[in-house]
Amino acid sequence: MPRPEAAQVARAVEAASRIFIAVHENPDADAVGSLLAMRSMLLSLGKQVHPAAPTPAPDRFAYLAGWDSIVTEPPPWPPDLGIALDCDGSDRLAGLEEALLACPTVIDIDHHRGLEPFGDIQFVVPVAAATAQLVAEIAPELDLSPTPEQASALYTGLIADTGGFRFTNTTPEALRLGADLIEAGADPAEMARLLFSVRPLAAAKLQARALSSLQEPIDGVLIATLTEADFAETGAEATDTDGLIDSFRDVTGTRAAALLKECDHDVWQVSLRGNDVDVASVAASFGGGGHLFAAGCTLTGTREAVTSRLVEALQHALEEASHDG
DSSP, X not given: OOOHHHHHHHHHHHHOSEEEEEEOSSOOHHHHHHHHHHHHHHHHTTOEEEEEOSSOOOGGGTTSTTGGGOBSSOOSSOOSEEEEESOSSGGGGGGGHHHHHTSSEEEEEEOSOOSOOOSSEEEEOTTSSOHHHHHHHHHHHTTOOOOHHHHHHXXXXXXXXXXXXXXXTXXXXXXXXXHHHHHTTOOHHHHHIIIIIOOOHHHHHHHHHHHHTOOOOBTTEEEEEEOHHHHHHHTXXXXXXXXXXXXXXXXXXXXXXXXXXXXXXXXXEEEEEESSSOHHHHHHHTTOEEOSSEEXXXXXXXXXXXXXXXXXXXXXXXXXXXXXX
16 A cells, blocks of 8 residues: 555645656666656656756666666756655765755655655655655556556666565565566566676676685675776776675675775775675764665775775674674
């Protein structure tokens, strides 16, 4: 059953004519899928829509209708309504934050468990499997049924954030939504192939670098690193690491895994995964955030120093998890 907040969002949408929708920087599948589904829904209602992300939407999502409509700048016209999707805090909007928060009405739609919801209407549901699930709840409140294009976009976000319905957030509600979206026109086999299997050669070469960096887990903690040189020498992009970390936590003896990606000299984007440990709290301690078993943050320092800090924090979290268990 749709949550009351879905109706609030729908009423705000109906009252607006010009709508600015934005997602977080380095947008992932859930962000892009939710953005494109929402864009299509609003266009069908005759709204003027400006879909944006602070950084370009990755080419790997070019199979989704409307992908090429996503820009990186605020709208050239004054919006009536601003909608932030999948942001886990307004700061994730980066260069779009000021423009979106300046909208007369701001809506925050998210499924992260961040402690800083924002906006006039907050449709934030940490137990939801994906932001795409929340966007899907809004559709019937607008008297809309998903088109095949919208269903494909929402299904992409749903299977991405549930790991193809393998993660612990795979609830009966998420599975029912998946079935509904397939009935609406999403092709589950093709969506899974495009999202999880298709990749450029550079991404495969980058994966080899990440795999070669692995060592035996240290007291249950597994660390993989990718340096600036790894990206330069393989010709890979930052988005080519999507999904890598999820395979690392399945290495025997691993309870928590981290992938460190050097995005600038001694600046590391860190992706964390846990099997039975709260990695979101670890990420939060470093200024990041995310989900209970999937989170991220950014750290500065040498590879050795950052690795040491991460291992210590993760081992402490593992000790607490063992004590609580």
